[in-house]
Amino acid sequence: MKIKIAKLVEDTFRNCVAGGLISAANLPYMEVEVPGNPEHGDYASNVAMVLASQVKQNPRKIAEIIQANLVDPENIIAKTQIAGPGFLNFYLKESVWQNTLCVIEEQKEEYGCLDIGGAQKVQVEFVSANPTGPLHIGHARGAVVGDVIANLLKTAGYSVDREYYINDAGNQMNNLGKSVLFRYRELLGEKIEFPENCYQGDYIKHVAQDIIEKAGSKYLAQNEEETIRNFTAIAGEVILAEIKDDLRDFGVMFDYYFSEKELYKNDGVAKLLDSLQKQEFIYSDGETLWFKTTAFGDEKDRVVVRKNGEPTYFAADIAYHLNKYSRGYKMIIDIWGADHHGYMPRLWAGIQALGQEKESLKIILVQLVNLLRAGEPVAMSTRSGEFVTLREVLDEVGKDAARYNFLMRRSDSHLDFDLEVAKKQSNENPVFYVQYAYARICSILKMAEERDIALPTYKDIDPYLLQETDEIKLMKIMARYPETIYGAARTLEPHRIPFYLNELAGVFHSYYNKNKVISDNKELTAARLFMMSTIRIVLQNALKILGVGSPEKM
């Protein structure tokens, strides 16, 4: 609808310019918005104000010209008004809102789906925690944000893949194997001093115990390096399987798990570095190889091959991103913890050296979660084994509440997550407010069914019976749903959807308390029942994008 109004204003503008009424070459960026105050109309445009300086005329005067020449081929405008410093306010005909009910019925689960993506291939890479321990609360936020951004883009018409990058080739993995070996020896009666830089969580002991149960003590006699490699592989596999389980129960499913090891096959990384060296993006100082990231705005050049001959994480990461592009993705979205923000210029430099546009790689920083228990900070460290796992949060708070909690905030805002508060408030969590609205509607529809009132279609009802203030409000909010999706997808800001849902549910609850849907008035009952069914569709569509359940009973 917003787009329609904007087009209408643009067309009018062109006509006015062609007719010599306005002397302006082109239309500057103009806005069409839903005003905060309903008295300012259904939509408002600032077109006259942005034109004022160029045309050198009073904004109100310009607004008058546009108003007088307004083209309205679909005949949707009831009236217009010039207000304030030069706003042009639009009041739409009632039939426009009623018509959205019809559109929702036609489109059902497709309502809100857009085509701005043009089926372009997009990849969202997120979580990507190395499998050295279970996922914790800190990973949860990034997991949900990535998942919902993927859902959003899909809804907006992109062809989306979700990918998890498994960092299973580095030092940390070696540490993991070592940690298991220490516990292994310990469990077999050896007295050991457990090193501080090893992983100390109980899950390491479980892995060691499993190995003992399956293979006994035979590894004690074997070559240590080989054993560590073995244990690394075993532990990595076990832990990754657990990570996948946790994610699945959190409602997050990936299309691909991409192993870092894959990049090293057939000398992939080395070949890439060779080719970059030929292009003079990489130089040697005799001991190490450096990437000239400063050529693309980084503050210093970065090492890609260490003194000891091993490539850095960065080297593999360039290869990884090249691999992404070679798989045909036109837009790549990386979701990172905000503690990695310093890494952005480096990676952007990397992909630009590969000939890719900086804009094609979008990096979403998700601020770290500040975990509290009853107001006291909880230390979080995978290595020390001190952390609250995603699994625990799922058990305590529940999937829907946890997801909604993370989705309500902008991803770049810092977030306190107090476990005690989350538990205590679980019954008054905003997610229930929305789900309750859904359940109530289901309940009404069920009641109608029990009374043998058939669910009407748009053709069966008289939409002009829906005249209550809240009924008009509900229709307007529902009409705004597609543009809400549009805005959230364009800015990659999932939090807009919970806010939208909260508003829709709020007006519904208010309406519910004031009005009976099912009454003796047959025509009115039919019209209202129909509207309930459309609200249910919108709620369900939006909740689905969030990956939050829509229960029919609560």
Place this chain on the structure above:
RNA sequence: GCGCCUGUAGCUCAGUUGGAUAGAGCAACGGACUUCUAAUCCGUGGGCCGAGAGUUCGAAUCCCUCCAGGCGCACCA
């Protein structure tokens, strides 16, 4: 020291790429169930938008300088 993020009601946060009188939830207080679910609704109070200066018709939003908190500044990932 340098860079990035944040600062809005008592608390947690929105504020649609500069718009009209800055909003919501929670908490507080007062009301509403003989009714399609009271996990709801109705009402009341609550603000120097961190501070200061600037840009213009107009600033919570943009520029600059400070202050406070968080996170980075590896041949770790």
